[in-house]
Amino acid sequence: MRITNNPNHNFPLSQTEMSKSSIVQKDTQNPNIIQDKYTPSQNNIEKATYGKPNTKVDEKTVEKLKQESERTYHHLKELVKQLLERQGLTFQDIENMDATVEIDEETRVEALKMISDGGPLSPEAVSDRIVEFAKAISGGDKEKYETLKDAII
Structure with missing residues (x-):
């Protein structure tokens, strides 16, 4: 390939830019002609296109959260x-029943413990599990942040 100098266009390249992409030599027979020889770069060049991040669902965390939810x-x-049995009832009995089920003190205290601070059904514990689950299924892909945030809300 031959490149001739055009006096109307001046495209200066620094020595660094020229050495990265090619070796430039002047033609010895005609000093106005520059010969350019392509030499591939030895540097590791990053891809110019977008590559999807390598994300993977955190199955271990999802399984842990599932087991915790099942236990609760x-x-x-x-x-x-147990509350129903103490009153001589079953789940089937109350399915179509219009009567009120009385909540005894023992059940009330136990239910209160479950929803109080530190309990497995407290607002903080539930919201923490939801966020932990969202992080686990995102696989760390920050592009999914808005989608997961909207789903949680």
Whole structure:
């Protein structure tokens, strides 16, 4: 390839820019002609296109949260079951029943512990689990932040 100097255009390249991409030599027979020889760069060049981040769902955290949720749900269900049994009722009995179920002191205290600060159904504990779950399923992909935030809200 031959490149001739055009006096109307001046595109100066620094020595660093020229050495990265090519070796420039002047033609010995005609000093106005510059020969350019392509030499591939030895530097590791980053991709110019966007690559999807390598994100993976944190299955371990999701499983831990699922088990924790199942334990809490089972505990709450058992609490209601015992309450009903003390009154001679079952879940099937109350399905279509219009009567009121009386809550005894023992059940009230236990339910209060579950929803109080530090309890598994306290607002803080529930919101922490929701956020932890969202982080786990995002795989650390920060682009999913707004989508997950909207889903939580």
